[in-house]
Structure formats: structure tokens, C-alpha cells
Amino acid sequence: MSKQVLVTGGAGFIGSHLADELLRNGYRVRVLDNLSEQVHDGHPARPGYLADDVDLMVGDITDPGAVGRALDGVDAVFHFASMVGVGQSMYQIADYVAANDLGTAVLLEQLAEQPIERLIVASSMSVYGEGLYRTTSGELREGQERSFEQLKAGEWELHDATGAPLTPVPTPESKTPSLASIYALSKYMQERACLIIGRAYSIPTVALRFFNVYGPRQALSNPYTGVLAIFASRLLNDNRPIVFEDGRQRRDFVHVRDVARACRLALERTDAAGRVFNIGSGQSQSILDIAAKLSHLLGRPQLTADISGRYRAGDIRHCFADLSTARSGLGFEPEIDLDEGLSELTGWLRQQDATDRFDQANRELACRGLAV
Numbered sequence: 001m002s003k004q005v006l007v008t009g010g011a012g013f014i015g016s017h018l019a020d021e022l023l024r025n026g027y028r029v030r031v032l033d034n035l036s037e038q039v040h041d042g043h044p045a046r047p048g049y050l051a052d053d054v055d056l057m058v059g060d061i062t063d064p065g066a067v068g069r070a071l072d073g074v075d076a077v078f079h080f081a082s083m084v085g086v087g088q089s090m091y092q093i094a095d096y097v098a099a100n101d102l103g104t105a106v107l108l109e110q111l112a113e114q115p116i117e118r119l120i121v122a123s124s125m126s127v128y129g130e131g132l133y134r135t136t137s138g139e140l141r142e143g144q145e146r147s148f149e150q151l152k153a154g155e156w157e158l159h160d161a162t163g164a165p166l167t168p169v170p171t172p173e174s175k176t177p178s179l180a181s182i183y184a185l186s187k188y189m190q191e192r193a194c195l196i197i198g199r200a201y202s203i204p205t206v207a208l209r210f211f212n213v214y215g216p217r218q219a220l221s222n223p224y225t226g227v228l229a230i231f232a233s234r235l236l237n238d239n240r241p242i243v244f245e246d247g248r249q250r251r252d253f254v255h256v257r258d259v260a261r262a263c264r265l266a267l268e269r270t271d272a273a274g275r276v277f278n279i280g281s282g283q284s285q286s287i288l289d290i291a292a293k294l295s296h297l298l299g300r301p302q303l304t305a306d307i308s309g310r311y312r313a314g315d316i317r318h319c320f321a322d323l324s325t326a327r328s329g330l331g332f333e334p335e336i337d338l339d340e341g342l343s344e345l346t347g348w349l350r351q352q353d354a355t356d357r358f359d360q361a362n363r364e365l366a367c368r369g370l371a372v
């Protein structure tokens, strides 16, 4: 009999691709998802992209009854159910703590009663805050959060104590977490809580710190989601993408099918248990380059990025993944390069309608002083 896997939050972007990957590899897949309005754009129905063979249970991760039913006969769990907006987490604090922290607690209480073969939790690069840097003399330095005074003066880059520039380098799992949002705090809580309970109850547990995941099915009308989806939604509505600061901040964009494969490796590699892995592309791109590539691919090269010079509380300058641990511990190697992934994404985007809610989301931040 093939193994039964539960994916919480599995009707969402990454979870649905993971479901495809698992089904292709002979697993049975159940999903527990509350089909949250913000992600599913007000359609509380089974998403059309979710594979027919997925057993979808609509329910909330904070509901012990729903979680108990979803766990019946399950061999392994991927815990993905989360609210995912960094900015929104700074004012819908109770909602984020409930879904992410309490939801994880409810799941773990049930797993303590019914241990499984493996638990994999979706953590995030947001737990790092700033990434790792190198000084002009070659020493490594953990990036420190920039002050509001520095940002106000438009000094976007990081410097050392002498004022010399710091150069970003790939960030390894050993970098000390620096939690700058309620979202990041809740992702760290989820990661730690799963590892702590996993250890105490002998549930082999793996935490995966995803970087910026992109690809088809990302919720385009959710203005709190990934930057590529937000830019796509702007461009599809003939609006210019708006970038914060000078747009030269660098991130790591990894294709969702590479992420789904990394997840399966985390399920299957026995030596991965008890460990934390970065899952990214290992490459860094500036936000300006990403905006330019996307507007070009969507046939709207005239919609160049609007460089706003504005900034948001808790935003970091640069962070991209050091994949050494994922390579050696999971055998993970990203296979889809950015140009290939973006041109595939464009094909999907052309068939989508998106409501551009960027201005509305931005006003929510600005009126609270969270974006300047």
C-alpha cells in the first residue's frame, strides 16, 4: 500500500505543486486547507489546478476536530498552512498568530498522540532578516537591520562600523535569525516547535527555509504575496511595477517545481531528519532586473519599474541562499533556471485575470507608518 501524506495548506501555490510531485511518485495525498478568501480570491471552492486524485478536506488548521480527521491513517505530514504576508502580519497580528502559531500547536498536540514517520515544515528565508555579508578585508559579517535614519537618508546599502561597504554573500542556515516581522516570528515558531516536538516524540522532522518561490498558480490578486506575483498583477492591469528603495536589493528566486522536488527529498532522505535546509536557487537577482524581465516577457516593455525611493519597516536589503547543506544533506540541485522559469510563467500569466490590489495594500501600510 502506498504511503498516505497530508499536506496542510495544500490547496495553495506550493502545496498544490507538491501534491503533483507526490502523486507522480506513487504517494496518496490528502490536503487540509481552509481555502482562505485572500488566497483563493473569494472562491471557497476546490481550485481547478488541484489534481483530481487529491483528497481535499476543507477545514481550519486551528480546529482540532478537522486536524484529527485529516490525520486519520496518515504516514507523513507537510505543514504548509499559514498566512503568508509580511506587511499584513504587522497589523493583523492576532490573525497571524492564530493561524501560524496556534495552528502549528494544534497540529503538534495531535501528532504527539499519533506519531508519524515524518514531519516536514515550511519555514522561510524571512527568519534570517538581513543576509550574510563580507567586509572589504574578507571577514564575514551578519547583516544588521538598517536604522530608520539611514533609510530616511536613502542610504540603502549596509556598511561596517567604519563606514566601509559590505558585500552580500550567500546566507547559510547557521546565520543567526533576526526576526523583523510577526510573519518571520511565526515562521520561526513553526520551525522550532516542529523540531522540538519532533525530537521529544521521536517524529523525524525536517524544516525547509524557502526563499522567493515563483511559478504558476501563485495567488495573483493577493497583494501580500510574493513580489513576482505582485509585479505580474500590476503589469496585467497595465500598471508599472513599483519598487521600494532603489530596486537594487537582491533576492533568490526559486521555481516552485524545484521546491516541490526538494520537499519530496526531505520526505525520503532518512539522514535529513532533525535538520534545517535552505531551499532556493543559490542565485541572486535584483528586484529591478526581475521587473524588467517580466515586463519584457509580458510584451509591455514600456511599463518600466517605478523606482519609488520609499521603504518599509522590516525590509531587508539582500538575502540569497547558500545551498551547500541542501546539496549535501538532501541531494538537492535546482534545475529550472530563471529565464526558463519566467518564460513558462508568462505563458500561464497570459491566461489569468488579476485584480491589482497593490495600492490598497500599500495604503494599509502607509496609514500605519509601516511604509514611508
Ligand SMILES: NC(=O)c1ccc[n+]([C@@H]2O[C@H](COP(=O)([O-])OP(=O)(O)OC[C@H]3O[C@@H](n4cnc5c(N)ncnc54)[C@H](O)[C@@H]3O)[C@@H](O)[C@H]2O)c1
Residues within 6 Å of the ligand: 008, 009, 010, 011, 012, 013, 014, 015, 032, 033, 034, 035, 036, 039, 040, 059, 060, 061, 062, 079, 080, 081, 082, 083, 084, 099, 103, 122, 123, 124, 125, 187, 209, 210, 211, 212, 213, 214, 218, 219, 226
Ligand atoms: N511562496 C513563497 O515564496 C514562500 C516563501 C517562504 C515560505 N513559504 C511558506 O510556504 C508555505 C506555502 O506558501 P504558499 O506560497 O503556497 O502560500 P499560499 O497562500 O498559496 O498557500 C497557503 C495555503 O494555506 C491555506 N491556509 C491559510 N490559513 C489556513 C488555516 N488557518 N487553515 C488551513 N489552511 C490555511 C490557504 O488557504 C492556502 O491555500 C507557507 O507556510 C509559507 O509561509 C512560502
